[in-house]
Amino acid sequence: MRTITLLQPGHILFGNGCADQCAEDLLARGYRRVFLVSSPPLVELGLIALLVSALEAGGAEVVVYAEIDREPTVSMAEVAIENARALNPDAIVGVGGGSAMDVAKVVAALHDGDQRVSDILGIGLLEGRRTFLACLPTTAGTGSEVSPNAIMLDEAANLKKGAVSPHLVCDAAYVDPMLTVTMPPALTAATGMDAMCHCVEAYLNLNPHPIVDLLVLEGVRLIGANLRRAVEDGDDLEAREQMALGSLYGGLALGSVNTNGVHALSYPLGSEFHVAHGISNAVLLPYVLEFNLSAMPDRYAQVARALGAEEGSAVEETARSGMDALKQLSADVGIPTRMSDLGVSREALPRMAEAAYTVQRLLRNNPRPMSVGDILKIYETAY
Numbered sequence: 001m002r003t004i005t006l007l008q009p010g011h012i013l014f015g016n017g018c019a020d021q022c023a024e025d026l027l028a029r030g031y032r033r034v035f036l037v038s039s040p041p042l043v044e045l046g047l048i049a050l051l052v053s054a055l056e057a058g059g060a061e062v063v064v065y066a067e068i069d070r071e072p073t074v075s076m077a078e079v080a081i082e083n084a085r086a087l088n089p090d091a092i093v094g095v096g097g098g099s100a101m102d103v104a105k106v107v108a109a110l111h112d113g114d115q116r117v118s119d120i121l122g123i124g125l126l127e128g129r130r131t132f133l134a135c136l137p138t139t140a141g142t143g144s145e146v147s148p149n150a151i152m153l154d155e156a157a158n159l160k161k162g163a164v165s166p167h168l169v170c171d172a173a174y175v176d177p178m179l180t181v182t183m184p185p186a187l188t189a190a191t192g193m194d195a196m197c198h199c200v201e202a203y204l205n206l207n208p209h210p211i212v213d214l215l216v217l218e219g220v221r222l223i224g225a226n227l228r229r230a231v232e233d234g235d236d237l238e239a240r241e242q243m244a245l246g247s248l249y250g251g252l253a254l255g256s257v258n259t260n261g262v263h264a265l266s267y268p269l270g271s272e273f274h275v276a277h278g279i280s281n282a283v284l285l286p287y288v289l290e291f292n293l294s295a296m297p298d299r300y301a302q303v304a305r306a307l308g309a310e311e312g313s314a315v316e317e318t319a320r321s322g323m324d325a326l327k328q329l330s331a332d333v334g335i336p337t338r339m340s341d342l343g344v345s346r347e348a349l350p351r352m353a354e355a356a357y358t359v360q361r362l363l364r365n366n367p368r369p370m371s372v373g374d375i376l377k378i379y380e381t382a383y
């Protein structure tokens, strides 16, 4: 068995209402200048107001920076860092989906140092982080609250890139399912399928690990059984709770085993055509699974069982019924099935294949090696 390093926040709180604990914890640790990174809809929904008023009542100065209105670019993160510098914060809080949390992570790491955002794109390039960082996810989700990754569009290269560093793992994650109940159905579907991809790709992985297998197979089961319910009735708190748990499990896999071909092929759809991360993953998932099937049919069959799919007479048959179940889930929650439905132009496919091929940090986990030609073929089939 290979050696694995598990990276996760020192404190993970999970449960309905646990977000209320965040202000108290920050104040108890002595933090008095809090820079809060979030997104415009969350301010409108009032999700941040309680946290801000509790911090202010405790004597803290709070600057709310709710400017993360789309998947972040390097320059968006640079602007956020500039804004943080005016406060000289002693704690950073990210409240939102992966976009807001990723920016919060980068701000916490860079606001008081000399490194620029472009310096840390890659693996292990960040020198350190001195400022306390808390994350509160409002989707279920990206898993960013527990991962060592921050994903941003590098405008210079027109490519989505990841900053990956143990210093980007936050100090405290508050996973409160109640923060997700106001999420609209389409966002619930997209982020839920992203979480499903984290679990599936970590399980159907060239470098899996038994510790992570435990988490992500359960994640597949939870998301498979609850995503439809959460999309149909956002107030179904039980479904929201199970989704938050599944998302957390997927997130915990990101630092140690990570995703593979689906996420790698998905990035160019976001870079060039601004397709939402969860949507591009969900659309590509069946096509990448088809490509990888021959490498590990037994593991595919385990995914099928976790989804409650029909057991076939041979392992390949069971594997296929699991793939069908994933396709059906995606369709049931309203996600398109083809890249041509996403505003992607066919002429772009060859350069997208070249771009996806550069995401070797994920492709090296893919069960089967993927050449540029293989990637192009997958895109063409998915188009």
Ligand SMILES: [Fe+2]
Residues within 6 Å of the ligand: 142, 194, 195, 198, 263, 277
């Ligand atoms: Fe993802």
